[in-house]
Amino acid sequence: AQSVTQLDSQVPVFEEAPVELRCNYSSSVSVYLFWYVQYPNQGLQLLLKYLSGSTLVESINGFEAEFNKSQTSFHLRKPSVHISDTAEYFCAVSEVGRGAQKLVFGQGTRLTINP
Amino acid sequence: NAGVTQTPKFQVLKTGQSMTLQCAQDMNHNSMYWYRQDPGMGLRLIYYSASEGTTDKGEVPNGYNVSRLNKREFSLRLESAAPSQTSVYFCASSLDGDYGYTFGSGTRLTVV
Numbered sequence: 001a002q003s004v005t006q007l008d009s010q011v012p013v014f015e016e017a018p019v020e021l022r023c024n025y026s027s028s029v030s031v032y033l034f035w036y037v038q039y040p041n042q043g044l045q046l047l048l049k050y051l052s053g054s055t056l057v058e059s060i061n062g063f064e065a066e067f068n069k070s071q072t073s074f075h076l077r078k079p080s081v082h083i084s085d086t087a088e089y090f091c092a093v094s095e096v097g098r099g100a101q102k103l104v105f106g107q108g109t110r111l112t113i114n115p
Numbered sequence: 116n117a118g119v120t121q122t123p124k125f126q127v128l129k130t131g132q133s134m135t136l137q138c139a140q141d142m143n144h145n146s147m148y149w150y151r152q153d154p155g156m157g158l159r160l161i162y163y164s165a166s167e168g169t170t171d172k173g174e175v176p177n178g179y180n181v182s183r184l185n186k187r188e189f190s191l192r193l194e195s196a197a198p199s200q201t202s203v204y205f206c207a208s209s210l211d212g213d214y215g216y217t218f219g220s221g222t223r224l225t226v227v
Contacts, residue, residue, distance in 0.1 A: 004157075006157075009155065036215075036216075036218075042220060042221075043119075043205060043218035043219055043220045043221055044158075044205070044207075044216070044218045046215040046216070046217075049215055090157060090158070098211055099145070099146065099165050099211065100145070100146035100148075100163055100164070100165035100166075100171075100209070101209065101211075102148075102163060102173065103148075103160070103216060104160075105150075105157035105158040105159075106157050107155055107156060107157045108155075108157050
């Protein structure tokens with residue numbers, strides 16, 4: 001079984017400042033790693049994912065995450081945030097494989113951007 | 116292309132009432148899922164379906180039943196609602212494990 005821990009429930013930052021949202025996972029098997037974003041009163045949207053290969057993955061809106069196998073981490077970073085990045089962010093893992101993959105989610109981190 | 120559609124968006128039930136949450140996807144995805152979202156607990160898997168005609172329990176299945184009516188539709192039923200089932204329910208679908216999920220917009224359910 002897998003588990004995911006998001007170390008911060010809330011992260012307030014000022015606009016244009018850098019941000020890091022921390023995620024650690026536990027698993028006895030190989031995993032896929034995901035970050036999802038949830039804007040207010042909406043469903044979750046896939047932000048980025050790590051499947052294999054390069055340990056640094058990027059999204060189209062400037063976020064990046066790095067898979068660190070030795071530290072079992074998948075932290076999400078952005079060098080300069082915008083007001084529109086205000087949302088809740090969820091880290092998730094699933095076992096490597098085909099077919100239905102049960103995602104296990106962390107508790108979420110609420111990112112608040114202040115002007 | 117609507118993606119994943121959930122109905123209703125909001126519902127208030129009295130304790131003991133029953134209801135069915137509907138979910139449909141138009142992306143020809145094989146797998147479908149039901150999650151509940153509660154503050155501070157992230158999303159927890161209730162049931163999932165790997166293909167038409169198959170369903171399996173997730174982490175928190177008690178008090179729920181599901182039906183995979185066809186490849187497009189996956190419904191969640193509460194037979195006798197309890198206040199502990201007050202939550203936001205999300206349906207999701209996936210083509211395969213490494214593609215990630217597509218989520219619906221959710222159903223906010225309150226049981227009084």
